[in-house]
Amino acid sequence: xxxxxxxxxxxxxxxxxxxxxxxxxxxxxxxxxxxxxxxxxxxxxxxxxxxxxxxxxxxxxxxxxxxxxxxxxxxxxxxxxxxxxxxxxxxxxxxxxxxxxxxxxxxxxxxx
Amino acid sequence: xxxxxxxxxxxxxxxxxxxxxxxxxxxxxxxxxxxxxxxxxxxxxxxxxxxxxxxxxxxxxxxxxxxxxxxxxxxxxxxxxxxxxxxxxxxxxxxxxxxxxxxxxxxxxxxxx
Numbered sequence: 001x002x003x004x005x006x007x008x009x010x011x012x013x014x015x016x017x018x019x020x021x022x023x024x025x026x027x028x029x030x031x032x033x034x035x036x037x038x039x040x041x042x043x044x045x046x047x048x049x050x051x052x053x054x055x056x057x058x059x060x061x062x063x064x065x066x067x068x069x070x071x072x073x074x075x076x077x078x079x080x081x082x083x084x085x086x087x088x089x090x091x092x093x094x095x096x097x098x099x100x101x102x103x104x105x106x107x108x109x110x111x112x
Numbered sequence: 113x114x115x116x117x118x119x120x121x122x123x124x125x126x127x128x129x130x131x132x133x134x135x136x137x138x139x140x141x142x143x144x145x146x147x148x149x150x151x152x153x154x155x156x157x158x159x160x161x162x163x164x165x166x167x168x169x170x171x172x173x174x175x176x177x178x179x180x181x182x183x184x185x186x187x188x189x190x191x192x193x194x195x196x197x198x199x200x201x202x203x204x205x206x207x208x209x210x211x212x213x214x215x216x217x218x219x220x221x222x223x224x225x
Binding site: 004031032034036041042043044045046049051089091093095096097098099100101102103104105 | 114116142143145152153154155156157160161162167168202204206208209210211212213214215216217218219
């Protein structure tokens with residue numbers, strides 16, 4: 001069973017703050033790491049798919065890094081806005097058809 | 113709009129009822145999945161279909177029965193469920209390779225009474 005851990009479990013920041021959270025995973029048999037954003041009452045949506053050690057990806061104010069040797073990925077949000085409020089999930093694909101094993105998520109709340 | 117549509121969005125059923133959840137995608141994806149989200153637990157994989165063949169059945173009780181009649185449609189048939197089966201059921205599809213993202217439906221919120 002693949003163990004994917006995320007921390008912190010929840011986070012409450014003020015508008016304009018920058019924040020980051022962590023996804024930890026076993027470094028053996030690594031294929032890829034996915035980050036998803038899940039807003040309340042909506043579908044989870046992919047932010048990034050990362051495959052290479054040292055990968056860094058960016059989408060607007062959100063960026064992510066990957067360290068496959070030590071088994072972690074960081075997600076950063078610069079200048080948080082209320083619309084960034086969501087649960088951020090990381091997941092690792094394994095096996096046939098790349099079924100995803102998810103972490104428990106980090107719930108981010110951004111207030112004015 | 114992710115391209116994956118689930119119906120119904122909400123469902124309340126008694127323990128003796130039979131109901132079905134439906135998922136539809138027209139993204140040309142080869143793989144479709146059912147996930148379950150229970151309170152304070154990670155998303156759990158239930159079933160995987162690749163090219164309409166079931167490739168994963170994650171020790172799910174037989175009261176949940178999936179069906180994939182073609183590459184665009186996936187069903188989850190529900191029969192004699194228990195109150196602890198109340199959860200959010202999410203469908204997803206993907207091209208089926210590790211470096212491609214999954215696309216999710218909005219889910220069915222199921223309550224078993």
